Amino acid sequence: MWPTVSSDGVAAGEDQSLERPFGHDIDPRKLFAWAGVTASWPNRTEPGGTRGLDDYLTRDFSHNIGAEIMGRNKFGPQRGPWRDDEWRGWWGDEPPFHMPVFVLTHHKRASITLSDTTFHFVDGDPATVLAQAREAAQGMDVRLGGGVTTVRAFLDADLVDTLHVAVSPVTFGSGLRLWNSPEQLLDRFHLEVVPSPSGVAHHLFWRK
Amino acid sequence: MWPTVSSDGVAAGEDQSLERPFGHDIDPRKLFAWAGVTASWPNRTEPGGTRGLDDYLTRDFSHNIGAEIMGRNKFGPQRGPWRDDEWRGWWGDEPPFHMPVFVLTHHKRASITLSDTTFHFVDGDPATVLAQAREAAQGMDVRLGGGVTTVRAFLDADLVDTLHVAVSPVTFGSGLRLWNSPEQLLDRFHLEVVPSPSGVAHHLFWRK
Secondary structure, X not given: OOOEEEOOOEEEXXXXXXXXXXXXXXXXXXXXXXXXXXXXXXXXXXXXXXXXXXXXHHHHHHOOEEEEEEEHHHHOOOOOOOOOOOOOOOOOOOOOOOOEEEEEOOOOOOOEEEOOEEEEEEOOOHHHHHHHHHHHHOOOEEEEEEOHHHHHHHHHOOOOOEEEEEEEOOOOOOOEEOOOOHHHHOOOEEEEEEEOOOOOEEXXXXXX | OOOEEEOOOEEEXXXXXXXXXXXXXXXXXXXXXXXXXXXXXXXXOOOOOEOOHHHHHHHHHHOOEEEEEEEHHHHOOOXXXXXXXXXXXXXXXXXXXXXXXXXXXXXXXXOEEEOOEEXXXXXXXXXXXXXXHHHHHOOOEEEEEEOHHHHHHHHHOOOOOEEEEEEEOOOOOOOEEOOOOHHHHOOOEXXXXXXXXXXXXXXXXXXX
């Protein structure tokens, strides 16, 4: 998940499905338009793209990252025990991670490797999973890839050092919220809000 | 050179010396204070540092860079033929480049290797030197490391794809200028000006 929420803090709908990975009310193209027009957007198929502020933040997304932790709902729309091991994520045979990925789930499943990405399915509290990911990252940083429920769990456990959230100039009204207001984090984090000409406001948090 | 100029466009004084690498009127600590307080500042000796916008731009400085081109005046205060091969740059035995560096000079000198940095001394027009650096960069980008005379020469030859200049809230009045006004570049470049809470205005240019 790209770290983007609407101006009312919503990152995804509650009714995720195979057809609408972000829920039926949320069009991810609206949320991610700011990143999609940059030169560094990983899914870019034609040359070109902007090289301004949004591009710096888009290409920084993978800078010095050695492992990712993601929630099960980012990996796929299924719930409960893994009935269908055929599901190998949204991303086809060449996932855009190129590193070990730890998928949070209460249900056992063997690791799978697709190209240079290996998905490990892990059950455990945030601190335990972070320790596993940190070891896999071999000295590089661990990225918390989302979704919003996962980010909130790690924030609640006070395991987040830095956080970049792009707040898009759209409102969704209902859905899964990262926050009611970014001010909720100010007791523990410094915050810089950097408005981009694209209309997105980049919220850059780091631990006090 | 960190890509920083004063609000009146000055990047260095005209009377560079061993004691004052930026000329006697220019205190580099003033120009580079914005980068020096970030977590990613390469010369940082203690932990900590800010992790906001300035930090993103500081750490991007080396992102995907495979070779640097620098003017002779960045390499050292000497002029004319190399009388003293003892001079091996300002940076000691472990220069912070970690890549091939092409030093522009009209005077012959053999390449020198210090740790994982090799300095090549090259004479040629900007296009020729860029072709050499591009080959050495092995598919990564070439950074134009400064000083200001070198950057201007490559801009004049229309060989610059992107340019990041941090404009500091200080004025120097006289000295070597990158520009009279950033508007001089708008015929060929897009420009985003992103003010940082530190007081620096990041000027991000990319080719139209």
